[in-house]
Amino acid sequence: MKFCSNCANPLRLGIPDEDNLPRHICDNCETIYYHNPKVITGCLPVYQDKVLLCKRAIEPRKGYWTLPAGFMENNESTMEGALRETYEEANAHVEISHLYTLTSIVHVNQVQLIYLAHMEKPEYAPSNESLDVQLFSEKDIPWDELAFSTIKNALNFYFEDRRLGKFPLREITLNSNND
Amino acid sequence: MKFCSNCANPLRLGIPDEDNLPRHICDNCETIYYHNPKVITGCLPVYQDKVLLCKRAIEPRKGYWTLPAGFMENNESTMEGALRETYEEANAHVEISHLYTLTSIVHVNQVQLIYLAHMEKPEYAPSNESLDVQLFSEKDIPWDELAFSTIKNALNFYFEDRRLGKFPLREITLNSNND
Ligand SMILES: [Zn+2]
Ligand SMILES: [Zn+2]
Known part of the structure; x- marks a missing residue:
């Protein structure tokens, strides 16, 4: 997962506030992507x-x-x-x-x-x-x-x-x- | 979901071959996106x-x-x-x-x-x-x-x-x- 599916901005991997696992984050539109089973x-x-x-x-x-x-x-x-x-x-x-x-x-x-x-x-x-x-x-x-x-x-x-x-x-x- | 998270190309909604539900499809890198519970x-x-x-x-x-x-x-x-x-x-x-x-x-x-x-x-x-x-x-x-x-x-x-x-x-x- 490299790009935001909402705005096409490149994503970064980081731990959101009040979370404890790394997620793909879009700093442009502030979407966080969660991957689940x-x-x-x-x-x-x-x-x-x-x-x-x-x-x-x-x-x-x-x-x-x-x-x-x-x-x-x-x-x-x-x-x-x-x-x-x-x-x-x-x-x-x-x-x-x-x-x-x-x-x-x-x-x-x-x-x-x-x-x-x-x-x-x-x-x-x-x-x-x-x-x-x-x-x-x-x-x-x-x-x-x-x-x-x-x-x-x-x-x-x-x-x-x-x-x-x-x-x-x-x-x-x-x-x-x-x- | 508007853009391919693999290559940032705009996505289209279509039914892939041998499928029967519409999916988000990237025609550039040929990725199909499935959304599941x-x-x-x-x-x-x-x-x-x-x-x-x-x-x-x-x-x-x-x-x-x-x-x-x-x-x-x-x-x-x-x-x-x-x-x-x-x-x-x-x-x-x-x-x-x-x-x-x-x-x-x-x-x-x-x-x-x-x-x-x-x-x-x-x-x-x-x-x-x-x-x-x-x-x-x-x-x-x-x-x-x-x-x-x-x-x-x-x-x-x-x-x-x-x-x-x-x-x-x-x-x-x-x-x-x-x-
Ligand atoms: Zn975005
Ligand atoms: Zn693509």
């Missing part, structure tokens, strides 16, 4: 004993499998975003049960929310964001071809919790460039 | 039968009571942010129990997380963000002087749940300029 919201869609995964058509991790999820947009709730992403990536309509995982991915400044969701019918299809969409039973999950460790965690929790019959919220913090 | 994270600190509230020293809602909470920063988890805000606003150290409320405040593009937390000792003090900090029992809560409806909701849930002895995650969507 972004929310990723999505679903873990379940149909009978299977879960729905999407094969990514776009980078990062193109060709790897993931749960339908993406950046939350302005003017929507976290649940609306999760439903929207599930429809955009998998052409699937789901019913949300409850928030299932909350992961702070500290090294990339993201907070990922995954909702447990149910599909009434096995209806889904690839989209321009997904090369393929499939239902997988536990024994067929492509564990070595999952796109992100957060997705692997969510699936591990799900199959573990299914044996116990309870799906409590799982809260995780990841903080490493290897995650 | 921000996360507010904080605590509902409990000491014995009382909860800790802060009287806001800054706008908006200066002079009104609130729970310690604020914008999540980069390079921290949601829980770390909640603990940081509780210390910055109330000079209180708390122990987090679990995520208690998740509110999508759609009309201001915020997601607010409030963690239920416990104080081992009644130690707290005002800060440059809080004019006053006090423990309140249920009958003394200043209901008419609370800063935000999200805070009123969290306190109502807490006292209701305390009678039942269970504190499940409450998920709320607010979408009105009156909330």
Whole structure:
């Protein structure tokens, strides 16, 4: 970030009064720019004993499998975003049960929310964001071809919790460039 | 947002390829700007039968009571942010129990997380963000002087749940300029 998006003046990095972190500051129009984590919201869609995964058509991790999820947009709730992403990536309509995982991915400044969701019918299809969409039973999950460790965690929790019959919220913090 | 913060070129509003929402686009350096909701994270600190509230020293809602909470920063988890805000606003150290409320405040593009937390000792003090900090029992809560409806909701849930002895995650969507 080099220039003020309000007046095009060059920015300087400094600590504003009554703040304690460096921010980008415009001395011309006195705007202060704050950079905050972004929310990723999505679903873990379940149909009978299977879960729905999407094969990514776009980078990062193109060709790897993931749960339908993406950046939350302005003017929507976290649940609306999760439903929207599930429809955009998998052409699937789901019913949300409850928030299932909350992961702070500290090294990339993201907070990922995954909702447990149910599909009434096995209806889904690839989209321009997904090369393929499939239902997988536990024994067929492509564990070595999952796109992100957060997705692997969510699936591990799900199959573990299914044996116990309870799906409590799982809260995780990841903080490493290897995650 | 009028100018590219990377190259100072004027921006145009347009829908990028394979997108479906208008974004600010720089045709000079080909940067696309996405605007996403921000996360507010904080605590509902409990000491014995009382909860800790802060009287806001800054706008908006200066002079009104609130729970310690604020914008999540980069390079921290949601829980770390909640603990940081509780210390910055109330000079209180708390122990987090679990995520208690998740509110999508759609009309201001915020997601607010409030963690239920416990104080081992009644130690707290005002800060440059809080004019006053006090423990309140249920009958003394200043209901008419609370800063935000999200805070009123969290306190109502807490006292209701305390009678039942269970504190499940409450998920709320607010979408009105009156909330
Ligand atoms: Zn400026
Ligand atoms: Zn540019």
